[in-house]
Amino acid sequence: MKIHISNKDFIKNVEDVSIFLKAEITFDIPKNKSYLFYDKDGLSYIKDASFPRERLHVDFLKGKLAWRIKRSQHEGKLKKALGKPKRTLSIFDATAGLLSDSMIFLSLGHKVVALEQSKIIYSLVNDALDRAGNKISYLKNLTFINEDSIAFYKKNYENFDVIYLDPMYPIIKKNTKKTGNIEHIKKILEYEELKKEDSEIIEEFLKCKFKKIILKRPLKSKKTYSNINYQVKGKTTKFDIYL
Ligand SMILES: C[S@@+](CC[C@H](N)C(=O)[O-])C[C@H]1O[C@@H](n2cnc3c(N)ncnc32)[C@H](O)[C@@H]1O
Numbered sequence: 001m002k003i004h005i006s007n008k009d010f011i012k013n014v015e016d017v018s019i020f021l022k023a024e025i026t027f028d029i030p031k032n033k034s035y036l037f038y039d040k041d042g043l044s045y046i047k048d049a050s051f052p053r054e055r056l057h058v059d060f061l062k063g064k065l066a067w068r069i070k071r072s073q074h075e076g077k078l079k080k081a082l083g084k085p086k087r088t089l090s091i092f093d094a095t096a097g098l099l100s101d102s103m104i105f106l107s108l109g110h111k112v113v114a115l116e117q118s119k120i121i122y123s124l125v126n127d128a129l130d131r132a133g134n135k136i137s138y139l140k141n142l143t144f145i146n147e148d149s150i151a152f153y154k155k156n157y158e159n160f161d162v163i164y165l166d167p168m169y170p171i172i173k174k175n176t177k178k179t180g181n182i183e184h185i186k187k188i189l190e191y192e193e194l195k196k197e198d199s200e201i202i203e204e205f206l207k208c209k210f211k212k213i214i215l216k217r218p219l220k221s222k223k224t225y226s227n228i229n230y231q232v233k234g235k236t237t238k239f240d241i242y243l
Contacts, residue, residue, distance in 0.1 A: 001120070001191070002026045003036040003043075014038050017123045034187060036120070043127040045120060047187040056184035058098050058128035060136060065100055072107040079108065081214045081232045081239035082162065092160040094149035094205060095167050098181060099125050101216075102142065105164075111141045113160070115149035120188045122146040150204045163205055166216040167198035199223070206242065213242040 001023045003014050011025060018025050023036065030049055037044045037055065044057040060066055068075075078101065082089065089110045093102045096114035098121070105112050116122045125144065132139060145152065153163075168186065189195050205213055206225055215225075219238050232239040 001034070001036060002030045003038060004029055005038045007039075010038050014043070017043065017127070021119055021123060034191065036123075042131050043124055045124060045184060045188065047184050056124060056181060056188075058124050060099075060103060060128050060132040065098070065103070068100065069103045069107050072104045075104050075108075077232050077234040077237075077239065078104055081241060082108075082110075085110075085161075089161040090158070091162045091164055092149075092153065092158075093164045093166075094153065094201065095165055096125070096144065097121065097166065097185060099128075099144070101164065101166060106138045106141055109138070113143045113145070113158075115145050115147055115152055117146070117148050117194055118185075118188055118192055119146060120192060121185065150201060153205070153208060157209065159211065161211055163208075163210050163213045164216075165202060165205060165213060167201050169198055169218050169221065211243070215240040215242070 001021060003018055003021075003023050003025050005011065005014060005025060005027065008027075014025055017023070017036075021036075029052075032049050034045065034047045035049065037046055037052075041057065041059070044055040046052050046055045048054065058065070060069060082105075089105075091102075091105050091110050091112045093105070093112055093114040096102060096116040099114060102112045102114045116125065122144075129139065129144065168182070168189070186195075202215060202225060217238055217240055219233060219236050224240065225242070227242060228240050229243045230241050232241070
């Protein structure tokens with residue numbers, strides 16, 4: 001993996017990430033490969049050098065995600081899945097990804113420990129967190145860690161109020177257009193050889209000690225693990241709740 005920068009002024013901004021990812025910094029546009037790109041907007045991932053406009057970029061201050069976070073009170077299904085807590089919850093997000101769901105939990109006033117296994121995804125999100133800096137006050141309630149969440153949870157067991165699981169799910173429709181963030185995430189996980197069956201993380205956490213697990217699934221997914229307590233259904237996804 002290379003990090004492409006167009007301007008030498010950006011070198012200092014990408015030095016840490018280049019060391020963390022063991023990624024070479026280059027001024028030449030990498031050809032025929034996926035690569036990271038840094039410009040005035042921050043760090044992005046380009047999954048195919050032939051389509052450099054299709055990039056994965058995380059931004060908590062502007063765009064779709066920022067809009068979703070600002071309207072967190074409208075996240076009816078996710079709020080229903082959390083219940084009606086009268087106090088701050090401690091939430092363990094075992095599949096942090098681009099941190100969208102965790103940002104909703106945080107903006108609703110909860111505390112979050114979020115784990116992401118991929119170093120590349122972690123770097124993209126960390127860059128967005130750095131840019132958001134002190135502009136989002138509730139980020140002080142976030143701990144974001146680059147590690148396998150199953151191993152971490154077993155080592156550092158804490159009685160979290162909620163374990164949140166949103167594993168990658170198999171594409172149900174064969175003809176689904178291969179665009180969007182999920183396709184980028186998949187490509188990154190393939191590159192880092194981190195692709196595992198989604199059932200593994202679900203089964204592992206169900207075996208652990210927990211107060212409540214919220215499992216996000218596609219609405220049409222059939223497999224339900226034993227002892228499900230209730231479901232909150234949305235238009236395309238559902239939340240399976242285990243107590
Ligand atoms: C569908 S995405 C999660 C999206 C996330 N809920 C969001 O709002 O952006 C699944 C993510 O979980 C991560 N993941 C899967 N298994 C993991 C594990 N055992 N430990 C840490 N991260 C894991 C994957 O790397 C991927 O980034």
